[in-house]
Amino acid sequence: MHASMSLVRQEFQNGDHTLASMLETPVYESWLRCLAQKLPMDGPVDYDFMSTDQLKDVLPRWQPLINSSRKHLDALHKSISGAGWSVLFTDQQCNALRVYQSKNVTEQRIVQAFRQGAKLSESNIGTTAMSCALAAKRFVRVCGEEHYRSAHRNFNCAAVPVFDAIGRVCGTVDITNESPLADVGAYYLLEACARNIQIELIRAIPDAIVIQLRAGHQPVGADHLVLAFSYDQQLVGANYIAQRFLRLDLQHQQVQFNDLFVDSFSTLFDKGLLKGYPFSLTLLGGISLQTEVLDLPGQSGASVPVSTTVGKVIDQSPARDYGDSRIQTSVDKSLRVIGRLPVLLLGESGVGKEVIARELHDNSAAASGAFVSLNCASIPETLIESELFGYEKGAFTGANRDGRIGKIQQANGGTLFLDEIGDMPVALQTRLLRVLETREVERLGSAKPLPVDFQLICATNKDLAASIDCGDFRQDLFYRINGYEVRIPPLRERPDIQGLAKRILQDVSNGTREFSHAALEFIAAYPWPGNVRELRNAIVYADTLAEPDTLIDMEDLPDNLQHQMNDQAQLSPAESNSGMINEVYEKTIRQAIDMCDGNITQAAKKLGISRATLYRRIGNKST
Ligand SMILES: Nc1ncnc2c1ncn2[C@@H]1O[C@H](COP(=O)(O)OP(=O)(O)OP(=O)(O)O)[C@@H](O)[C@H]1O
Numbered sequence: 331m332h333a334s335m336s337l338v339r340q341e342f343q344n345g346d347h348t349l350a351s352m353l354e355t356p357v358y359e360s361w362l363r364c365l366a367q368k369l370p371m372d373g374p375v376d377y378d379f380m381s382t383d384q385l386k387d388v389l390p391r392w393q394p395l396i397n398s399s400r401k402h403l404d405a406l407h408k409s410i411s412g413a414g415w416s417v418l419f420t421d422q423q424c425n426a427l428r429v430y431q432s433k434n435v436t437e438q439r440i441v442q443a444f445r446q447g448a449k450l451s452e453s454n455i456g457t458t459a460m461s462c463a464l465a466a467k468r469f470v471r472v473c474g475e476e477h478y479r480s481a482h483r484n485f486n487c488a489a490v491p492v493f494d495a496i497g498r499v500c501g502t503v504d505i506t507n508e509s510p511l512a513d514v515g516a517y518y519l520l521e522a523c524a525r526n527i528q529i530e531l532i533r534a535i536p537d538a539i540v541i542q543l544r545a546g547h548q549p550v551g552a553d554h555l556v557l558a559f560s561y562d563q564q565l566v567g568a569n570y571i572a573q574r575f576l577r578l579d580l581q582h583q584q585v586q587f588n589d590l591f592v593d594s595f596s597t598l599f600d601k602g603l604l605k606g607y608p609f610s611l612t613l614l615g616g617i618s619l620q621t622e623v624l625d626l627p628g629q630s631g632a633s634v635p636v637s638t639t640v641g642k643v644i645d646q647s648p649a650r651d652y653g654d655s656r657i658q659t660s661v662d663k664s665l666r667v668i669g670r671l672p673v674l675l676l677g678e679s680g681v682g683k684e685v686i687a688r689e690l691h692d693n694s695a696a697a698s699g700a701f702v703s704l705n706c707a708s709i710p711e712t713l714i715e716s717e718l719f720g721y722e723k724g725a726f727t728g729a730n731r732d733g734r735i736g737k738i739q740q741a742n743g744g745t746l747f748l749d750e751i752g753d754m755p756v757a758l759q760t761r762l763l764r765v766l767e768t769r770e771v772e773r774l775g776s777a778k779p780l781p782v783d784f785q786l787i788c789a790t791n792k793d794l795a796a797s798i799d800c801g802d803f804r805q806d807l808f809y810r811i812n813g814y815e816v817r818i819p820p821l822r823e824r825p826d827i828q829g830l831a832k833r834i835l836q837d838v839s840n841g842t843r844e845f846s847h848a849a850l851e852f853i854a855a856y857p858w859p860g861n862v863r864e865l866r867n868a869i870v871y872a873d874t875l876a877e878p879d880t881l882i883d884m885e886d887l888p889d890n891l892q893h894q895m896n897d898q899a900q901l902s903p904a905e906s907n908s909g910m911i912n913e914v915y916e917k918t919i920r921q922a923i924d925m926c927d928g929n930i931t932q933a934a935k936k937l938g939i940s941r942a943t944l945y946r947r948i949g950n951k952s953t
Contacts, residue, residue, distance in 0.1 A: 335475035343371060356462035356470045364456050364478040375439070375455055375481040380425070380447035382875065389874060392427050395501060396874075398530040399492070403428060403503070404840045406523040410505065410516045416444055418504040419492075424451040424460050427501065429878065437484055437508045444506075445878065455479060459489035460502045467491050467499060469521055474510055486510045488517055490524040495532045495558065495567030496580035503527070525553065525570060532558045532567035533625055539598050540567070543611065543619040555619070561734060563587040563595045576613075590614065598623060599735040626700055626740055650689055652682065653821070653830030660816045661686060668694050671813025672766075672786035680863030681818045683789040684749060691745040696785050699744025704737045707750035714758055719765075721774035738771045741784040751811065752792030752803060759804045766810050786811065821858040821865060828854050834866055835882065839873045846881040848925060855918045856891055 338349040342361065351358055380388070399419055407417045407430040417430040426448040435441060443450065452461035456478035462470035471488040489504040503524050505516060533540050538558040555575055558567035565585040568578050578585060587595045592612045601609040601623070611621045652658060664673045668690055675683040684703065691701040704717060720736025738746060748754070754762070765771050766786070770779035788811045797803035821827060828845075831853045835843055845853070849872075858864050872886040884892070895918060919933070926932035 339371060339475060339480075353476060354462075354470070356466035356468075357457060357472060357476050359465065360452060360457040360462050361478055363452060367453055369453075369456050369478060371456075371478060372480045375479050377443045378449040378454055379445060380449065385447045385875060388425075392421065394534065395421070395531075396427055398534050399428070399501075399503075399527040400840075402523045402526040402530065403430065406503070406505075406519055409519055410513075413513060413516060414507045414509055415505045415513075415516055416440055416507075418444055418450075418460070418506065419501060420450065420460055420504065421501050422464060422499055423449075424454075424458070424464070424502070425449055431878070432507075435508070439481065440485070440506060440508070446874070456482070458482070458504070459487035459506075460504045463489035463491050463502050463504075464499060469517065471512070471517070473512075484508055488520060490521050492524045493528050493570055495528070495535055497568070497570070497573050497578075498581060500531075528569050529556050532556055532569060535567050537561065538566055538625070539623065540625040541598060541611075541621050541623055543572075543621045545617070545619055556624070559587055559595070559598070565590070596735070599626075599740065626702065650685075651830050651833040652824070653826045654819060654824035657686070657818060657824075660818075661689060664690055664814055664816055665693055667814045668785050668787070669696070672788065672811050674812045674815045675787065675789040675818060676815065677789075677791060677818030678820050678861055679791050680861035681820055682862045683791075683818060684747065685862075686816070686818065687745070687747045687749075687787045687789065690787060691747075691785070694745070694785060696744050699742070699784075700740055701745050701747065702737050702741040703747040703749060705749040707753035711755050714755065715761070716774055718758070719761065719771060719774055722776040736771065736773065738765060738782055738784070739773075739780065742782050743784070745785040745787060748786070748788045748811075750790055750792075751788040752790035752794055752797055756802065756804065759807045763804065763807045763810060766807075821861045827858070827865075830862070831865060831869065834869050835873065838866075838870055842879070843873060843876075844881055846883040848884045848921065849882050849887065851921050852884050852887065852891075852895075852918065855921075856895055 334349075338353070341348065342350040342365075347358075350361060353361070396419075403417060403419055410417070411430065411432045412434075414432050414434045416432045416435055418426055419428040420426055426444070426446055429444040429446055429448075431440065431444050443455075450458065450460065452458065457472060458477065459470050459472040462472055469488065469490045471486075473486045475483045477483060477485055477487075485506055486509060487504055487506045489502045491499045492501040492503060494500040503520060505520050507513070507516075532538075533556075535558050538560055540556065540558045542554040542556050544554045553569075553571045555572035556567075556569040557565060557572055560566045563586050565578070565580065565587070568576070568580060572578065573580065576590060587598075590613060592614060597609070597611070601621075608620045608622045610618050612618045650658075650661075667673070673687075673690065675686055677683055687703070688701055691697060704714070706714060716734065716736065718736050718738055720734050720739055748762075765782070768779070769782060771782050772779050794803055794808055798805050798808060821830075824830065828850050831850070832845065835845060853865070860867075868887050868891060869882075871888050872882045876882055876886040922933040922936050923930065926936060
């Protein structure tokens with residue numbers, strides 16, 4: 331094989347393509363593109379990387395793709411790393427979004443090139459499995475000297491394209507090994523990973539109802555068809571299998587629910603309420619498919635494993651940690667009452683009210699029902715009513731022709747989570763109160779009451795007592811929703827911020843990273859005005875941008891945290907009158923001095939404050 335490939339390459343370089351044209355078509359076509367770009371076949375390859383600033387610019391654009399792929403890439407890496415495979419996830423320009431090096435890697439070029447932000451396009455590094463898979467839109471293996479650049483002759487690669495919710499190529503997953511042997515098992519897992527990422531992208535479509543379908547006789551583990559519909563019945567996502575099975579071309583076609591099925595769209599909601607119970611949908615041609623609702627609008631899905639083709643899909647949700655045992659105690663108590671009393675969660679923005687609401691739902695007797703959330707502050711006042719109560723066919727101009735099921739009805743048999751309840755308009759508070767009293771809901775445009783049964787969890791960061799005083803919140807509704815009140819302390823008041831941070835980092839990095847001592851001290855000292863949301867974002871940021879396989883250090887955390895800390899440290903003690911905050915800054919300053927072995931000038935530089943300010947702060951402590 332080696333001798334013959336050398337001959338193929340030699341003849342190609344001499345302008346004779348007879349042998350090269352017998353290579354796999356995607357590989358030969360890539361060679362032709364490389365030739366057209368005058369890339370040399372021989373000689374060293376220099377890898378090009380995005381600068382940290384460029385990475386910061388593109389990361390927000392990549393984030394949805396990274397989020398949807400993370401757990402499937404983690405699972406792929408775990409499965410095949412021991413067999414020597416490194417995993418690379420790229421965007422559609424072959425820029426490395428996420429990398430996993432095999433523990434057994436020895437080839438220096440893999441060590442060098444497998445870094446986030448590496449620019450690995452064909453025009454930069456010649457033929458690769460990624461560039462071939464992108465062009466051919468299918469699985470391609472490129473082995474040894476099939477790589478255009480001879481520097482890559484020790485690479486054995488395979489790659490598949492990743493398709494987005496409507497079937498456009500949005501990236502690739504590549505696996506690379508130093509061993510030249512084919513590995514059918516690894517290829518199978520690679521293809522399953524790409525299919526699962528597409529399903530995850532479909533499940534991330536906001537406000538879509540996502541269903542999975544299969545023929546009754548399909549064996550366990552076979553791929554399902556996954557379809558997502560918007561409220562107006564339009565097909566907004568379909569996985570690769572569904573696109574082929576139903577002959578769809580979503581990039582160029584608009585498809586409605588009843589272009590595909592004989593059943594009415596409302597079947598999805600009526601049957602979907604019993605989440606987890608399959609029902610039957612019939613295609614226009616008469617084929618009947620077993621259907622299950624994966625996500626209802628308002629629920630963020632993308633967490634339940636769908637395709638079983640990767641074998642056992644790992645549930646990555648860790649045992650919950652709040653950094654405060656008082657919160658766990660309150661959650662445990664709430665669980666005892668939630669079936670009978672509504673729970674009211676109070677706390678600043680970002681403390682984790684929705685996380686706790688989901689935790690309560692998942693561990694309650696209604697866990698098999700839906701968790702339906704409505705943020706009363708984030709949708710226009712005029713829409714809350716139809717969102718909550720739903721409406722009948724033709725209830726008002728612009729209404730969907732089939733009518734719409736409301737959130738209250740969707741939560742039947744499950745949990746209704748009303749976030750920012752303090753922002754609900756007073757007129758609607760009256761209607762909600764009636765539903766809570768009668769346990770019946772009337773859709774807009776209908777006088778027919780429908781019985782409903784759900785657990786209620788409300789949350790707010792407003793002072794409801796003050797809202798009642800000024801007439802913005804009904805007192806009787808307050809008593810109705812406040813069966814059991816849980817006050818969630820802000821992060822800065824929790825005793826074990828470091829423990830929570832470690833747990834989040836473990837989750838985010840899939841157990842591959844830890845914090846340095848200095849970073850942990852900083853985390854404990856910083857006041858976290860954005861609470862756990864801010865902490866989590868900072869950790870995701872650091873995990874994404876820090877060099878692979880290193881500790882997360884203070885410098886890896888977002889710059890703005892350190893600036894905010896320093897700004898506070900610049901304040902005179904009189905300006906910064908909170909004892910807690912003073913203590914926090916003094917602790918940071920002491921740590922900086924320790925880290926600089928007592929050198930005040932260096933410590934001041936590290937903190938970004940003047941020596942005078944630093945002395946003033948130390949003086950403040952000693953007085
Ligand atoms: N205990 C926790 N462990 C890990 N992550 C958490 C925890 N609590 C909250 N988070 C994360 O913090 C972010 C904010 O959480 P959540 O939306 O539940 O807060 P909230 O109090 O409902 O905020 P808001 O009032 O702004 O709606 C989310 O990204 C969530 O994943």
